[in-house]
Amino acid sequence: MPEGRIVRAVSGFYYVRSSEGDVQCRARGIFKKKKESPLVGDRVTYEETDPMEGVVTRIHPRSTELLRPPVANVEQAVVVGSLRQPGFQPELLDRFLVHAEREGLEVLILLTKRDLLEDGDEVERIRAIYAPAGYRVLPTSVRTGEGIEAVKRALQGQLSVFAGPSGAGKSSLLNAVLPAADLQTGEVSKKLGRGRHTTRHVEILDLPGGGQVADTPGFSQLSFGGFEETELGACFPELAARAPDCRFRGCLHRNEPGCRVKEAVEEGEIHPSRYRNYLQFLEEINEQRRY
Ligand SMILES: Nc1nc2c(ncn2[C@@H]2O[C@H](COP(=O)(O)OP(=O)(O)OP(=O)(O)O)[C@@H](O)[C@H]2O)c(=O)[nH]1
Ligand SMILES: [Mg+2]
Ligand SMILES: [Zn+2]
Numbered sequence: 001m002p003e004g005r006i007v008r009a010v011s012g013f014y015y016v017r018s019s020e021g022d023v024q025c026r027a028r029g030i031f032k033k034k035k036e037s038p039l040v041g042d043r044v045t046y047e048e049t050d051p052m053e054g055v056v057t058r059i060h061p062r063s064t065e066l067l068r069p070p071v072a073n074v075e076q077a078v079v080v081g082s083l084r085q086p087g088f089q090p091e092l093l094d095r096f097l098v099h100a101e102r103e104g105l106e107v108l109i110l111l112t113k114r115d116l117l118e119d120g121d122e123v124e125r126i127r128a129i130y131a132p133a134g135y136r137v138l139p140t141s142v143r144t145g146e147g148i149e150a151v152k153r154a155l156q157g158q159l160s161v162f163a164g165p166s167g168a169g170k171s172s173l174l175n176a177v178l179p180a181a182d183l184q185t186g187e188v189s190k191k192l193g194r195g196r197h198t199t200r201h202v203e204i205l206d207l208p209g210g211g212q213v214a215d216t217p218g219f220s221q222l223s224f225g226g227f228e229e230t231e232l233g234a235c236f237p238e239l240a241a242r243a244p245d246c247r248f249r250g251c252l253h254r255n256e257p258g259c260r261v262k263e264a265v266e267e268g269e270i271h272p273s274r275y276r277n278y279l280q281f282l283e284e285i286n287e288q289r290r291y
Helices: 029-033 090-102 121-133 148-155 170-177 229-235 260-266 272-290
Strands: 003-010 013-018 021-027 043-050 053-059 065-067 070-072 076-082 106-112 136-139 159-163 203-206 212-215
Touching: 003 021, 013 043, 013 053, 021 029, 021 043, 076 090, 076 148, 090 106, 090 121, 090 229, 090 272, 106 121, 106 170, 121 136, 121 272, 136 148, 148 170, 159 170, 170 212, 229 272, 260 272
Parallel strands: 021 053, 076 106, 076 159, 106 136, 159 212
Antiparallel strands: 003 013, 003 043, 003 203, 013 021, 043 053, 065 070, 203 212
16 A cells, blocks of 8 residues: 655645645544544555545554644754744743653754844844753844755755744745745734734645755644653753763752752853753643642
8 A cells, every 4th residue: 555744734634745746635533543643744554545535544653743733753843933023932942842852853943033133142142042952043034044045954854843933934934945835924913922823734845955844833832741850851951961960860950969950050051041941841740740
């Protein structure tokens, strides 16, 4: 039976890319019973029922899985955050980074709308938060073209997902990288300073030089359902690197004596904003467990 990758999912239909084009498939009923559902990015086996129509019969094992945005088998997470309109949201970014790290994804942080800043101070401030974690931070603008070539290079040869809040400029950036994509973009609401949820579905685009990228709907919330307190530290690379030097194994880097992480925060090696968010997420995970 033929195989392919789901590149789009819209109201119960899964579009499986084949050499002929995208085959419109339904999912076999058994998935629902097993509470499984196909995700964009899944490699699947399908049965062709009519020309260019079919039924997904098997979902192949996933190498990675994100639930927000919902996408399987991506290798790189491109986190997109705007510098202005809406303003940069480090907490939401850190939430997403935790999920990306848990799946073992490569990470690239894109700062959009660089043209709306007078100088580079803010970009440097943000770099100072994320460089100690080993993340690359790239300022971009679709107005001036800044950073677009670098984004193209970063997307080569792998499956990436663009993730970030509504209005950050994900679809605009993808249009700059791949004009043929012709994705819909939407003005940010002046009154609310937020995007209008223009992109409604996850969609994988093929890049000319090889590689694929998924555009996704923006999100504004991300929680840690299913997380254990003890696994959070591993999702902050700059904390994880120091954890082996903490006095106690399983140190949660809260108030334990001999905590190397706390020391690193005090010495300015770990940015306070990252540590603050770590503690807050830890608290959230703790609260979930109590209910
Ligand atoms: N000044 C400026 N505006 C930009 C830039 N990139 C995007 N925008 C504007 O930001 C708004 C939102 O862009 P979209 O690409 O629709 O944002 P999105 O992240 O795809 O949003 P959702 O699909 O809702 O998740 C649009 O009005 C864009 O024109 C940029 O580099 N500079
Ligand atoms: Mg969009
Ligand atoms: Zn510690």
